[in-house]
Amino acid sequence: MSVKVDVNRSVLEANNEIAERLRDTWRSRGIFVLNLISSPGSGKTTLLEKTLEGLKGRIKAAVLVGDxxxxxxxxxxxxHGAEVKQIVTGGTCHLEAHMIEKHLEAVDGEDLELLIIENVGNLVCPTSYDLGEDGKVVLVxxxxxEDKPLKYPAIFHKARLALITKTxxxxxxDCDLEELRRNITAVNGQIEVLEVSARTGQxxxxWLEWILTRAAEKRGVAPRESEEGARA
Known part of the structure; x- marks a missing residue:
């Protein structure tokens, strides 16, 4: 008699257990956590450089970088004003919750308010793995x-926010921004969409206010109170 074992399901279940443990910890401490996902070359790292510069003095942030x-x-x-730790996956095309847990201590100060996870450049594999985040942010x-959301709908369906980069x-x-927006919302009618250029600042x-507002909500304070408290 043969027994069929769904290895993928077993791996995801183990991952989700760790993710829930991380989520419970971050919830109790009021730490807002974002999981950035995109294709290689979408501008994640450049965006993060400018994001950290813009958040300096406004919120205590840290970054875990997957590659x-x-x-x-x-x-x-x-x-750029934040603790940063690289996670080298050694061939794995995504980050998993146990990798976050293993490397978290390197960036986890007592006053941490925001953790940004820069996932491995890939629109497929990272989609299935919960890292305990408050939301996935997909960059395109x-x-x-314009058809990228239609080709890779799963990540756009799961993401809380879509950032259109390099505007x-x-x-x-030959890019129709309105068509790109329509394709994003056709996949997920509830997703928020922002257009950004890290190069020009447009x-x-x-984007920074989006982060600050939701991080403040996680801590149960008003955004302006959060910023003034960080500057004090």
Whole structure:
């Protein structure tokens, strides 16, 4: 008699147990956690550089950076006002909850308010893995084409926010931003959509306010009170 074992289901169940443990901890401490997911080359690291600069003095942040090889991204983000730890997956195309738990101590100060997880560049594998986050943020750049949400609907369906990046390049490309927005909301009618350019700063303050508002909600304080408290 043969017994069929669903290995994928078993792995996901184990992952979800750790994710729930992380989520409970972060909930009790009021730490807002975002999981950034995108294709390679969408501008995640550049966006994070500008994001950390913009949040400096407004909220206590840390970053866990996932990559298949090298610590290039962590070195780029160092010195931008946040604790940063690189997670090298050694070939795995996504981060898993046990990786977050293992490396969390390196960035987890007592006064931590915001944790941003930069996932491995991939729109497929990271979608299935809960990391205990408050929400997934999917990035899609104007260089990738308007049909990207239709080709990879799962991540757009699960994401809390979609960031359209590199909008400064739109005038130089055959990219219809309105069509891209329509395709995003066709997959997920509840998703929020913001347009940003880390290079020019266009839309960045709206992105920063989105983070600050929801982080404050997680802690149960008003956003302005949160910012003033961070500056005090």
């Amino acid at each position: 298949v090889q090298t610590d290039n991204d962590a070195r780029r983000l160092a010195g 750049s104007v260089t990738e084409g 400064d390049l739109a005038p130089h490309l 839309g960045m303050e709206g």
